[in-house]
Amino acid sequence: MSQFTPSTVERRLLMDRSVPGRRSVRMPAPDVPRAPLPAESMLRKDLQLPELSELEIVRYFTLLSQLNFSIDTNFYPLGSCTMKYNPKLNDEMASLPGMAEIHPHQPDSSVQGALRLMYELQEVLGEITGLPCVCLSPLAGAQGEYAGLLVARGYHRYKRDGDRKVALIPDSAHGTNPASASMAGFEVVTVPSDRQGNVDVEALKKLADRRTAVFMLTLPSTVGLFEPRILEITRAIHEAGGLVYADGANLNALLGLTRLGDLGFDIAHSNLHKTFSTPHGGGGPGAGPVLVKAELADFLPTPVVARVDNEYRLVAPKNSVGRLSGFHGSFGILVRAYTYIRMMGLEGMRQISENAIINANYVQSKLKADYDLPFGGRYSMHEVVFSARRQKAVGVSALDVAKRLIDHGVHPPTMYFPLIVPEALMVEPTETETKETLDGFIEVMKKIAREAEEKPEVLKSAPHDTPNTRLDEASAARKPYLRWQRNGAAAPAQP
Numbered sequence: 001m002s003q004f005t006p007s008t009v010e011r012r013l014l015m016d017r018s019v020p021g022r023r024s025v026r027m028p029a030p031d032v033p034r035a036p037l038p039a040e041s042m043l044r045k046d047l048q049l050p051e052l053s054e055l056e057i058v059r060y061f062t063l064l065s066q067l068n069f070s071i072d073t074n075f076y077p078l079g080s081c082t083m084k085y086n087p088k089l090n091d092e093m094a095s096l097p098g099m100a101e102i103h104p105h106q107p108d109s110s111v112q113g114a115l116r117l118m119y120e121l122q123e124v125l126g127e128i129t130g131l132p133c134v135c136l137s138p139l140a141g142a143q144g145e146y147a148g149l150l151v152a153r154g155y156h157r158y159k160r161d162g163d164r165k166v167a168l169i170p171d172s173a174h175g176t177n178p179a180s181a182s183m184a185g186f187e188v189v190t191v192p193s194d195r196q197g198n199v200d201v202e203a204l205k206k207l208a209d210r211r212t213a214v215f216m217l218t219l220p221s222t223v224g225l226f227e228p229r230i231l232e233i234t235r236a237i238h239e240a241g242g243l244v245y246a247d248g249a250n251l252n253a254l255l256g257l258t259r260l261g262d263l264g265f266d267i268a269h270s271n272l273h274k275t276f277s278t279p280h281g282g283g284g285p286g287a288g289p290v291l292v293k294a295e296l297a298d299f300l301p302t303p304v305v306a307r308v309d310n311e312y313r314l315v316a317p318k319n320s321v322g323r324l325s326g327f328h329g330s331f332g333i334l335v336r337a338y339t340y341i342r343m344m345g346l347e348g349m350r351q352i353s354e355n356a357i358i359n360a361n362y363v364q365s366k367l368k369a370d371y372d373l374p375f376g377g378r379y380s381m382h383e384v385v386f387s388a389r390r391q392k393a394v395g396v397s398a399l400d401v402a403k404r405l406i407d408h409g410v411h412p413p414t415m416y417f418p419l420i421v422p423e424a425l426m427v428e429p430t431e432t433e434t435k436e437t438l439d440g441f442i443e444v445m446k447k448i449a450r451e452a453e454e455k456p457e458v459l460k461s462a463p464h465d466t467p468n469t470r471l472d473e474a475s476a477a478r479k480p481y482l483r484w485q486r487n488g489a490a491a492p493a494q495p
């Protein structure tokens with residue numbers, strides 16, 4: 001039986017299972033004095049709580065857990081999110097009492113081990129990226145971008161070069177890039193892509209001038225490709241007096257193969273909750289460290305961990321752009337990343353990327369006869385972007401393909417991104433999947449391509465096997481029913 005097909009009885013909501021008078025536990029009579037109740041006006045007469053046996057509660061929550069889709073149950077090729085398998089050991093390390101139970105207000109002297117871990121993580125991330133000065137405190141990729149852009153702004157102001165107000169950003173950029181740049185006070189100017197999906201270098205050179213503060217580039221690009229003229233690009237921006245920012249949210253294709261600093265980037269952020277062993281798609285906490293070359297270290301956010309006289313201390317860089325989070329960042333995520341990197345070793349880093357790249361190219365070459373490749377079949381990096389435009393011509397959209405994958409127990413790939421690819425399906429297999437899993441996925445994708453030709457209605461009504469089938473996604477997002485009401489009437493959420 002599929003994980004999605006609980007019986008009708010089992011699928012009832014918790015409140016609908018309630019039977020008046022049914023109990024789970026009987027509390028013992030109190031053996032301490034009763035505390036007085038609050039004033040009458042503060043008390044509710046009627047509180048709708050479900051009355052259930054303990055077993056029914058256990059079944060209900062176990063069912064909810066089984067309805068969750070996760071990397072621990074199924075293939076999850078969600079492009080740009082790097083939903084790789086994360087070894088459980090990393091979670092165990094993060095839950096050690098010395099990691100999980102320390103308090104951010106403890107004096108530095110009592111948490112030397114934790115500070116050392118942060119210091120060594122800064123060092124090793126610096127080594128992996130070639131940008132040696134690191135602040136771990138940003139809580140997400142987008143916040144890392146914002147931090148890095150504040151560094152760029154701080155640097156130009158410090159040099160009394162405050163007229164540099166423009167952030168140049170390619171049209172293929174992740175949506176967070178222009179958003180972060182405008183939050184950091186820059187004027188965003190879009191750089192077009194050429195027909196191969198690369199930055200149009202000639203257009204970029206025309207745009208780079210004395211108003212250019214920073215050029216922000218995602219590498220590999222959002223179409224999963226390496227920027228072939230990267231050295232020429234970073235040189236051109238430097239010649240115009242600007243800084244070059246790498247959106248290194250996805251480092252899964254670069255580890256041990258090349259370094260952002262060596263390519264001429266000055267500033268970057270990286271998502272530990274993609275590449276370094278915390279899932280991104282899970283909606284949990286994240287960590288988006290910001291990394292800079294030595295010349296920009298004084299502008300980093302505060303705090304960074306420094307080693308002074310054999311002691312680890314939290315310090316504020318001299319011209320710091322300020323504090324970005326309440327304390328020092330998502331410490332538990334940092335522990336996971338540190339454990340992961342130490343377990344893999346630097347040699348293992350390279351293997352991660354080589355396997356991630358091979359897996360993406362394997363999927364690309366096996367499916368290129370069935371789905372269009374927007375940029376003429378160049379080799380991919382860690383992910384491959386297909387276009388369902390051929391299917392669209394017979395009335396089946398990328399959305400229909402994605403929904404049909406759910407029937408086969410595969411999480412849909414990222415869709416309709418990047419915006420420069422029509423009917424985009426962005427597949428990131430990651431290095432942790434076996435050839436058998438990839439072959440299974442390829443077979444399903446081929447079957448779906450056949451169905452698009454032969455019986456498109458099967459795709460348009462998919463998924464068929466889930467508790468809810470095709471949702472009206474706009475209403476689901478804008479008018480969700482979040483409150484249960486007696487008589488089965490669901491109440492819309494309060495605006």
Ligand SMILES: *Cc1c(COP(=O)(O)O)cnc(C)c1O
Nearest residue numbers: 080140141142174176218249286
């Ligand atoms: C995921 C991602 C981001 C944003 O990271 P968040 O942690 O979701 O804020 C930025 N840029 C790229 C290229 C990404 O893939």
